[in-house]
Structures are given as structure tokens and as C-alpha cells.
Amino acid sequence: MLTGAGVSAESGVPTFRDAQSGLWADFKPEDLATPRAFRRNPRLVWEWYAWRRKLVAGVNPNPAHLALAEMESLFPEFHLVTQNVDGLHQRAGSREVIELHGNITRVKCFDEDTVVSTWNETGDVPPKCTRCGGLLRPDVVWFEEALPEGAMERAGAASARCDVFLSIGTSTVVYPAASLPYEALRGGATVVEINPQPTPLSEQAHHAFPLAAGAIVPELLAEIKRLRGQSGAPAKANP
Numbered sequence: 001m002l003t004g005a006g007v008s009a010e011s012g013v014p015t016f017r018d019a020q021s022g023l024w025a026d027f028k029p030e031d032l033a034t035p036r037a038f039r040r041n042p043r044l045v046w047e048w049y050a051w052r053r054k055l056v057a058g059v060n061p062n063p064a065h066l067a068l069a070e071m072e073s074l075f076p077e078f079h080l081v082t083q084n085v086d087g088l089h090q091r092a093g094s095r096e097v098i099e100l101h102g103n104i105t106r107v108k109c110f111d112e113d114t115v116v117s118t119w120n121e122t123g124d125v126p127p128k129c130t131r132c133g134g135l136l137r138p139d140v141v142w143f144e145e146a147l148p149e150g151a152m153e154r155a156g157a158a159s160a161r162c163d164v165f166l167s168i169g170t171s172t173v174v175y176p177a178a179s180l181p182y183e184a185l186r187g188g189a190t191v192v193e194i195n196p197q198p199t200p201l202s203e204q205a206h207h208a209f210p211l212a213a214g215a216i217v218p219e220l221l222a223e224i225k226r227l228r229g230q231s232g233a234p235a236k237a238n239p
């Protein structure tokens with residue numbers, strides 16, 4: 001399955017593209033989420049991510065995150081691929097999460113590209129790498145940057161061989177992540193979309209539920225449990 005910002009919307013994390021509340025409604029991606037933007041104004045970029053990090057730390061997983069975490073334990077093979085950097089799936093209890101766009105809680109050195117866990121609080125914004133003196137930045141994928149090594153390969157392989165693919169809370173416009181449901185369609189999977197708004201995928205999905213994830217995902221979980229209770233056998237589906 002693939003999740004996007006919409007799965008965290010009900011936790012209070014703004015999405016990127018929703019017209020009124022989306023993050024990109026107030027900020028231009030090229031001002032904040034590119035290596036060039038960071039070189040131009042590292043302080044602005046660091047502070048924007050610091051604000052988002054604080055926001056994320058102050059919210060909780062919602063019923064959709066919790067239901068997905070429980071679903072993982074019901075299937076022998078279950079792959080949760082997320083574009084989100086908020087770590088809410090893991091905080092809800094999901095164990096196997098493929099993070100395509102990194103994680104906002106981690107910090108790495110801009111020059112060395114290595115994750116660091118500590119730095120000296122010298123008052124520098126952004127702080128500096130204690131090894132090389134380079135600037136520190138969030139460990140997230142910016143526009144024009146490559147995805148974490150191997151992440152897209154694992155996500156693509158899982159999508160191509162799954163029986164059921166859920167696409168939840170994503171506008172399905174940012175590639176390569178947006179290619180995954182189409183990969184699943186080509187592999188013969190049943191593709192289910194959950195999104196209150198139509199997306200480029202909606203027409204091709206086998207089922208498109210125009211509903212909020214926090215309402216429908218727990219219902220889906222309840223239905224899976226009910227069906228398993230009836231058959232007494234582990235489900236073969238592989239969302």
C-alpha cells in the first residue's frame with residue numbers, strides 16, 4: 001500500500017496540495033524543498049523544517065494509522081510504503097515501513113550525506129556537522145534529489161507482485177511514488193483508492209472511496225477481521 005499526506009491530515013498535519021490548508025498553499029517548494037533553496041537560504045529552510053518537526057512531535061497517530069498497524073499483523077506479507085516524513089505510521093505500531101521521502105525527525109550533513117544524531121548547540125542555524133563543519137539539514141528527500149537507496153526498488157517489487165494495493169491519502173502526482181499503483185495494476189492487483197478528492201488514479205482504480213482515511217480504514221480492518229473470523233483461515237490478500 002501507498003500512503004500520502006492525507007493519512008496524517010486527521011492527526012493535524014497539513015497536507016501539501018489541499019487548496020486551503022496545504023503546505024504548498026503558503027510556501028513555494030522551490031523556496032524550501034530543494035538543495036538550491038538550502039544553499040541560498042539554509043536558515044529559512046532549517047527553520048521551516050524545525051517548525052514542521054515540532055508540529056509533528058505534538059500530534060498523535062489517528063485511527064487510520066492505528067488500523068494500518070493492526071492490519072500488518074493479519075497478513076503474512078504486507079508492505080507499507082509511505083511518502084510521509086512524519087513517522088506517524090511507526091508511532092502507531094507499523095513495523096515494516098518503506099519511507100520513500102525520508103523522515104523529518106532525522107538530521108544529516110548536507111556535505112557528507114550521513115545521518116547524525118548529535119551536534120553542538122552553538123546557536124548556529126542550521127547547526128554544523130561536528131565531523132566536517134558542514135551544514136546540517138533534515139533527512140528528507142527534496143525536489144531534484146534521489147530517493148533513499150533501494151527504497152523505490154523494494155516498493156516497486158512489492159507493488160508488482162501484490163494481490164491488493166491500497167492507495168491512501170495521496171494526490172498521486174509526485175513521481176516516482178505515484179507510479180506504484182500503476183505498477184500494481186499492471187501486475188494484476190486489485191487497486192483501491194481512499195481519498196475524499198479525485199486523483200489521476202481514481203478512474204483506473206477498481207474501487208475509489210471518496211472518504212476520509214480515519215473513517216474508512218478502521219472499517220476496512222473490521223471487515224477483514226470479520227471475513228477472517230468466518231473462514232478461520234489467514235487471508236491471502238497482500239495489500
Ligand code: OAD
Pocket residue numbers: 003004005006007009010015016017018022033083084101141142143168169170171172173174194195196197199211212213214
Ligand atoms: P498531497 O498534499 O499532494 O495530497 C494529499 C491528498 O490527501 C490529497 O489528494 C487530499 O485530497 C487527500 N486527503 C486529504 N485529507 C484526507 C483524509 N482525511 N483522508 C484521506 N485523504 C485525504 O500529499 P502527497 O500525495 O503525500 O514530497 O504528496 C506527495 C509528495 O509531495 C510529498 O511526499 C511531498 C510533496 O512535495 C516531498 O516533500 C519530496
